[in-house]
Amino acid sequence: MKTSKRAKLEAAGWSIGSAQDFLQLSDAERALVELRLALSHSLRNWRKRRGLSQVELARRLKSSQSRVAKMEAGDTSVSVDLLVRSLFAIGAKPKDLAKTIRRLDERVAG
Amino acid sequence: MKTSKRAKLEAAGWSIGSAQDFLQLSDAERALVELRLALSHSLRNWRKRRGLSQVELARRLKSSQSRVAKMEAGDTSVSVDLLVRSLFAIGAKPKDLAKTIRRLDERVAG
DNA sequence: CGATGATATGTCATATGTGACATACCATCA
DNA sequence: TGATGGTATGTCACATATGACATATCATCG
Numbered sequence: 001m002k003t004s005k006r007a008k009l010e011a012a013g014w015s016i017g018s019a020q021d022f023l024q025l026s027d028a029e030r031a032l033v034e035l036r037l038a039l040s041h042s043l044r045n046w047r048k049r050r051g052l053s054q055v056e057l058a059r060r061l062k063s064s065q066s067r068v069a070k071m072e073a074g075d076t077s078v079s080v081d082l083l084v085r086s087l088f089a090i091g092a093k094p095k096d097l098a099k100t101i102r103r104l105d106e107r108v109a110g
Numbered sequence: 111m112k113t114s115k116r117a118k119l120e121a122a123g124w125s126i127g128s129a130q131d132f133l134q135l136s137d138a139e140r141a142l143v144e145l146r147l148a149l150s151h152s153l154r155n156w157r158k159r160r161g162l163s164q165v166e167l168a169r170r171l172k173s174s175q176s177r178v179a180k181m182e183a184g185d186t187s188v189s190v191d192l193l194v195r196s197l198f199a200i201g202a203k204p205k206d207l208a209k210t211i212r213r214l215d216e217r218v219a220g
Numbered sequence: 221c222g223a224t225g226a227t228a229t230g231t232c233a234t235a236t237g238t239g240a241c242a243t244a245c246c247a248t249c250a
Numbered sequence: 251t252g253a254t255g256g257t258a259t260g261t262c263a264c265a266t267a268t269g270a271c272a273t274a275t276c277a278t279c280g
Contacts, residue, residue, distance in 0.1 A: 028198035064269050080191045088138035094214045102208035174239050
């Protein structure tokens with residue numbers, strides 16, 4: 001069941017860090033992890049669509065390449081705050097966030 | 111214009127801290143502030159609907175009354191992380207978050 | 221092969237967030 | 251009036267997040 005969910009996530013094209021262990025998490029914890037991944041994914045997609053490097057994105061965000069890499073990897077050292085601030089900084093609107101999160105919910109609940 | 115937006119927000123029942131100065135913020139900063147307020151509001155609504163005190167909610171969240179008060183006030187010392195984690199902890203689903211954020215967007219954009 | 225550019229990973233000093241505590245404020249009730 | 255219960259505010263020690271740096275990994279090109 002949980003294993004199949006994980007398989008489903010991976011099949012949907014989400015990069016699930018191998019270090020992430022879904023099997024021990026409560027609903028709340030899982031939701032948070034998946035939220036982080038969804039936002040990460042959004043950020044990477046945005047960057048890729050623009051053909052920017054992590055260095056260039058980092059410059060726009062006034063951050064560093066290494067932190068951008070961690071953001072995009074959904075690293076646990078990255079806060080939801082930073083991800084959200086970054087998305088807003090590159091022009092995302094609350095509506096876009098909502099869309100990303102709703103998609104996430106559909107994967108989780110469906 | 112900005113003043114009218116503020117009036118609109120207040121009219122809609124949002125508690126805008128008098129210390130918040132909307133007039134100087136970029137779109138990204140404003141979006142973040144408003145996101146914080148929207149989540150704060152959700153949290154308070156949830157608690158009120160249940161007829162819980164801040165002390166009781168704090169116990170559930172393994173936090174403190176004072177922090178709950180700050181969360182509900184949208185205090186800048188509170189991270190979006192904490193708000194999101196709290197909402198998930200009390201049983202909110204990503205879908206609920208998305209709904210809250212979408213409503214926010216409609217207020218901002220509309 | 222080496223060189224170049226992009227991305228990933230580990231670490232660290234500093235910045236920011238957090239729970240907890242004290243205490244203030246504000247109703248309501250007796 | 252005082253007492254009680256709830257909420258707000260200020261502070262602080264400790265915890266966590268952050269940008270920056272070094273360095274590793276990986277692909278592509280010559």
